[in-house]
Amino acid sequence: MVRRSLFVRNPASLSLELGSPRLSQSSPSRSGAFDSAADPRVEQFAESISFDQVLATHDIRGSMAHARMLAAQGLITADEGQQIVAGLKQIGGQIAAGQFAWQSRLEDIHMHIEQALIDQLGDIGRKLHTARSRNDQVATDLRLWVREQGGAIDGLLVKLQKAWVCRCEQDADVVVPAYTHLRRAQPVLAAHVWLAWVEKLERDRERLRDCLRRANVSPLGCAAVAGTSLPIDRGATARELGFDSVSNNSIDATSDRDFLLEFAFVLSLIALHLSAWAEEWILWSTTEYGFLELPHAFCTGSSIMPQKINPDVLELIRGKSARVCGALQTLLMLTKGLPLAYHRDLQEDKPPVFDAARTVRACLELAEPVIAGSRLNTATIAARIEDGFLDATALMEYLIRRGLPQRSAHHLVGELVSEASRGGHRLRDFPLEEFRRHSLLVENSVYDVLGAANAVAALVSHGSSGPAEVHMQLRAWQNRLASL
Numbered sequence: 001m002v003r004r005s006l007f008v009r010n011p012a013s014l015s016l017e018l019g020s021p022r023l024s025q026s027s028p029s030r031s032g033a034f035d036s037a038a039d040p041r042v043e044q045f046a047e048s049i050s051f052d053q054v055l056a057t058h059d060i061r062g063s064m065a066h067a068r069m070l071a072a073q074g075l076i077t078a079d080e081g082q083q084i085v086a087g088l089k090q091i092g093g094q095i096a097a098g099q100f101a102w103q104s105r106l107e108d109i110h111m112h113i114e115q116a117l118i119d120q121l122g123d124i125g126r127k128l129h130t131a132r133s134r135n136d137q138v139a140t141d142l143r144l145w146v147r148e149q150g151g152a153i154d155g156l157l158v159k160l161q162k163a164w165v166c167r168c169e170q171d172a173d174v175v176v177p178a179y180t181h182l183r184r185a186q187p188v189l190a191a192h193v194w195l196a197w198v199e200k201l202e203r204d205r206e207r208l209r210d211c212l213r214r215a216n217v218s219p220l221g222c223a224a225v226a227g228t229s230l231p232i233d234r235g236a237t238a239r240e241l242g243f244d245s246v247s248n249n250s251i252d253a254t255s256d257r258d259f260l261l262e263f264a265f266v267l268s269l270i271a272l273h274l275s276a277w278a279e280e281w282i283l284w285s286t287t288e289y290g291f292l293e294l295p296h297a298f299c300t301g302s303s304i305m306p307q308k309i310n311p312d313v314l315e316l317i318r319g320k321s322a323r324v325c326g327a328l329q330t331l332l333m334l335t336k337g338l339p340l341a342y343h344r345d346l347q348e349d350k351p352p353v354f355d356a357a358r359t360v361r362a363c364l365e366l367a368e369p370v371i372a373g374s375r376l377n378t379a380t381i382a383a384r385i386e387d388g389f390l391d392a393t394a395l396m397e398y399l400i401r402r403g404l405p406q407r408s409a410h411h412l413v414g415e416l417v418s419e420a421s422r423g424g425h426r427l428r429d430f431p432l433e434e435f436r437r438h439s440l441l442v443e444n445s446v447y448d449v450l451g452a453a454n455a456v457a458a459l460v461s462h463g464s465s466g467p468a469e470v471h472m473q474l475r476a477w478q479n480r481l482a483s484l
Contacts, residue, residue, distance in 0.1 A: 029111060029134075046344075047104040051351050053095075055109050058144040060092045062137065062220060063113065063128060065240040069233050070130055080124050087120045088113070108347075109141075110134050131232045133224035135254040135342040140220040142350075144241065146263050149357045150212045153270070154205055156364035158484050161201050163371040164194045165481060168474050171376055175452050176291065177390055178465075184388030187452035188465035190376060195473055200273045207269065211262040218243035219253035225341045226250055255341035257331070260353055264328040267356045268321075274363050275321035278314040281374070285311055290380040295373030298366065313370060317363045324359055327352035385452045386426055389417050394455035395427055395446070402441040412438055426450075 030038060064085045071081025091113055094100045106112045111134075118125035168191035178188040218238035221228065227250040234246045247253035284292040294311055302308035330352040334345060392413050399409035416438065420427055428450035435442040449458045459466035463473075 029107060043105055046107060046347075048108045048347050048350065049102050049104065049106065049112060051354060052109045053102065054354055055138075055141040055145055055350075056095045056113070057092065058141040058148070059109050059113055059137070060088050060095075062140045062144065062237075062241060064088050065237045066132060066220060067128055068240065069236045070127070072236060073231055073233055075130055075230060075232070076124075076127050080127060083121055083124055084117065084128055087117045087125065090120070091116045108134070108138075110137050131221065131223065131228045131230040133222075133254070135224050136219045136222040136250075138346075139222075139254055139256070140218065140241070142257075142260060143215050143217070143219070143243075146215045146259060147212055147242075149361075150208050150215070150263065153267075153357070153361060153364065154208055156361060156368075157201050157205050157208075157270070158481065159368050160364060160371070161198045161477070162481050163368045164198045164201075165474065165477050167191075167194045167371060168470075168477075174376055174378055174381065175385055175456055176376075176381055177385065177388065177452075184390055186393050186465075187385065187390040187456050189456060189467065189470050191474060192465035192470050195470070195477065197273070197277055198477055204266065204270045204273065207266045211259065211266050213244070214262065215259035216242075216244045217253075218246045219256075220246075222247060222250035222253040225254055251341045255338070255343075255346075257335055257346060257349055260349055261328070261331050261335065264324075264331050264353050264356055267353075267360045268325045268328045270360050271321035271324035271356075271363065274360075274367055275318045277367070278311075278318040281370075282311050282314050282318070290377055293375045293377060295370060298370050298373070313366055317367065320359050320363055324356045327356035389420070389427060390452050391427055391450050391455040392417055394449040394458050397458070398446055398449045399439065399441060402443075404439065404441055 067076070067081050067084040067088070070076045071078050076084075091100070094116075100112075100116070102112065106115055114125070114128060117128060171190040171194070174190040175187050176190045176193060177184045178186050178193070218234065218241060220237050220241070221232050221234035238244075238246045247256075281292060281294070283289055285294050294309075294314070296309060298313040299309045300312040302310065331349055334348055338345060395416070396406075396409045396413045399412065400406055404412070416427060416430065416435075420430065428447060432442070432444055432446070435446060448454055456465055457467060459469070462469065
């Protein structure tokens with residue numbers, strides 16, 4: 001991987017910051033058709049090497065596959081192909097070691113690697129670009145990058161799912177309030193809450209896999225826009241690079257960024273899920289809730305208030321989701337009005353999506369130890385679990401099972417809740433006679449569903465928070481994740 005910073009704050013100082021001399025000659029990408037050199041300001045304005053360095057390993061890999069194909073097709077000799085591949089490996093080693101000189105005049109990662117090869121091999125190096133363009137080259141690099149990043153992010157999602165499953169085992173019998181509208185609703189098992197996050201992460205993984213399936217199509221060999229008259233073998237390069245297939249239309253292949261937008265969308269949903277979790281745990285860790293103690297290694301203090309233990313990591317995860325969603329918006333606006341086919345506008349697709357992927361990976365890497373290291377304050381939760389009439393729905397469904405219509409049962413329990421609230425007691429504190437004053441359908445068995453623990457135990461539907469159902473879902477997730 002490239003070890004230098006991916007972004008340079010001031011492009012005008014790029015060559016100085018990267019330790020390479022300023023060169024005045026124009027970019028090698030300018031052909032003899034030009035009647036003047038490029039304005040020096042264009043050199044700095046148009047460069048992308050300050051951020052597309054990240055594509056170096058992918059560009060070299062694609063170039064080696066291309067060189068082998070050219071040799072196999074007789075477009076270069078076998079010896080030339082071997083020299084090109086060896087030269088590319090050497091350049092890759094220099095980049096990995098931080099010994100490669102970056103120059104803004106060479107514009108992008110493609111020209112840097114090609115020029116370094118020409119400096120090594122002369123005319124042999126100039127043959128590498130046969131039957132390809134930077135248009136299909138960058139499209140190939142980006143697809144390889146998306147595939148690599150997608151695999152890494154998928155692995156982090158699995159680690160996070162496993163962290164939640166471990167919490168389920170740790171908090172197996174803890175009953176917590178579930179909320180709607182940020183108001184106490186019904187009692188549930190903590191494991192049921194944790195598994196809700198596992199389900200969301202699984203949908204993220206499914207979307208990611210679906211995105212990667214469409215990204216794994218090779219555009220290499222489509223050249224600039226129309227393909228090539230040279231006898232290349234696109235299937236050979238696709239197989240070597242691990243693509244599932246080759247693109248069918250050269251115009252579409254060189255201009256398509258759908259796969260990049262899809263990837264940014266998937267990243268945005270992952271970020272939103274992490275942000276929602278962070279917000280919930282920020283609330284749960286407040287004195288007002290008192291449900292959760294966060295690991296102090298992932299909190300910070302105050303410069304003036306010595307007692308403060310602030311959930312800064314969670315707040316930053318919540319905040320950084322805005323950057324990820326902003327990247328998606330940038331890509332949507334970037335591509336919304338582009339006619340076919342490639343346009344230089346697409347150079348600007350890289351900074352937002354690179355940043356989004358880097359941000360999501362950082363958030364996922366921190367989320368896992370926060371989840372693993374946090375502790376439920378079970379005493380505080382138990383002391384308040386009966387507040388808020390969490391068993392009201394269980395009482396209503398008891399009456400329904402006894403034959404009372406749902407709307408009638410709903411109204412009756414509402415009256416009981418109001419009466420209990422005025423009296424400062426709970427539903428289970430009513431004597432049987434009081435229940436029967438409201439409905440003769442009530443028997444002594446009503447107390448089997450009253451109280452938070454009993455209300456949870458009464459749940460039986462598939463996907464509910466009933467103990468047997470949660471246990472079954474937990475075992476299913478344990479088995480599924482164990483194989484990954």
